[in-house]
Amino acid sequence: MMLPRVAxxxxxxxxxxxxxxxxxxxxxxxxxxxxxxVLASRGDAAGVALAEALAVPTRIVPSKGEDTQSYGLxxxxxxxxxxxxxxxxxxxxxxxxxxxxxAYRGRIVNIHPADTAAYQGPDGYGWAAAHNLKQTMITVHxxxxxxxxxxxxxxxxxxxxxASTRDEIAQQGLRVEHxxxxxxxxxxxxxxxxxxxxxxxSRNTRE
Ligand code: GRF
Numbered sequence: 001m002m003l004p005r006v007a008x009x010x011x012x013x014x015x016x017x018x019x020x021x022x023x024x025x026x027x028x029x030x031x032x033x034x035x036x037x038v039l040a041s042r043g044d045a046a047g048v049a050l051a052e053a054l055a056v057p058t059r060i061v062p063s064k065g066e067d068t069q070s071y072g073l074x075x076x077x078x079x080x081x082x083x084x085x086x087x088x089x090x091x092x093x094x095x096x097x098x099x100x101x102x103a104y105r106g107r108i109v110n111i112h113p114a115d116t117a118a119y120q121g122p123d124g125y126g127w128a129a130a131h132n133l134k135q136t137m138i139t140v141h142x143x144x145x146x147x148x149x150x151x152x153x154x155x156x157x158x159x160x161x162x163a164s165t166r167d168e169i170a171q172q173g174l175r176v177e178h179x180x181x182x183x184x185x186x187x188x189x190x191x192x193x194x195x196x197x198x199x200x201x202s203r204n205t206r207e
Contacts, residue, residue, distance in 0.1 A: 004189055005036040007084035009092040011063075014038075014047020015174060016090035016111060016181050021054050023182035032189050036082040039075070041094050057082070063094045072097025088185065089143065093122070101145055106201035108143035108150075109188065111181050113173050115139055115155060120148035125173055129166040135159055136169070138176050140184040142193075142200050151196045154184045 006024075008017045017038055023029040038051035041063040051058045061078045063071050071094060079087070087100075089110040101108065114124030115137035121127075128136040137155050144150040158176045163169045187193065 003031070004033045004085040005083060006033045006086045006088050006185075007037050007039055007079055007082055008035055008051075008088045008090050009039045009041070010045055010047040010051075010090050011041045011093040012045050012047060012091045014045065014050045014090070016177055017047050018050050018054070019178035020088065020090065020182055020185070021051070021056055027182055028186045029182050029189075032186055033086070036084055039078060041092060047091075068095050068097045069099075072100045075100055076103055086185075087143075088181075090181070095147060096143060098145055101143065105203075106142060106197040109153070109185065110141055110143050110148070110150070111177055112139045112141065112148050113170070113177065116141055116148045116152060120146075123166075125170040126166050128160065128169050128173075129164070132164075133160055136173060138173060138180055140181060142196060144200060144203070151200055153188060153193050153196065154180065156180045 008020060010017050021035050024033060024035055035056055037057040037059060039059050039061060040048045041061060043060045048058050059078050061074050076099060085107060087104050087108045112124060114127060116139045119127050136158050138158060139152055139155050141152045142150040156176055158173050160169055160172060163172050
């Protein structure tokens with residue numbers, strides 16, 4: 001049986017990537033999908049070495065100096081040979097161009113370390129620290145043309161009592177992220193979010 005193929009896209013540490021790969025081998029994603037490759041926007045991303053150690057194919061598509069449009073075309077070219085069914089963003093720090101969104105509409109997922117309704121943009125844990133939040137929310141969502149604006153698949157609360165610095169908050173949050181991302185992907189793959197997926201797939205932003 002052919003399993004759905006997932007390409008994971010990273011720019012940094014890669015701890016979510018590592019958790020997802022582990023889950024396909026011995027967790028909730030086992031028998032549900034395979035990671036066909038890890039694409040990194042920079043060669044010095046720690047996650048690249050991590051993926052290599054896990055024997056997952058890697059590809060580096062440097063984003064430095066690229067505008068969104070031309071970078072998007074490079075991404076599409078690089079992804080082509082893997083023929084992924086899904087793009088899973090895990091700390092990928094570039095905005096995807098409308099071409100990429102159109103090519104994979106409804107099949108691109110992101111994890112955001114905050115409630116996307118409350119905060120969009122980078123460093124959601126820094127934002128939680130700056131606002132002394134007692135609780136934050138991790139969000140997994142489908143990706144559309146906006147920044148952290150796509151339909152929400154799942155949200156999970158993280159209790160931040162006892163964590164005050166950004167690093168302490170990130171530590172608590174990442175623990176939740178690592179479990180939650182694979183669980184949410186498993187639900188997506190089993191069809192639980194089909195209504196949201198068809199909603200985003202029927203949008204035509206090019207009209
Ligand atoms: C995570 O906090 C994720 O929510 C955000 O970027 C961070 C990536 O961390 N989008 P890692 O590279 O998976 O360790």
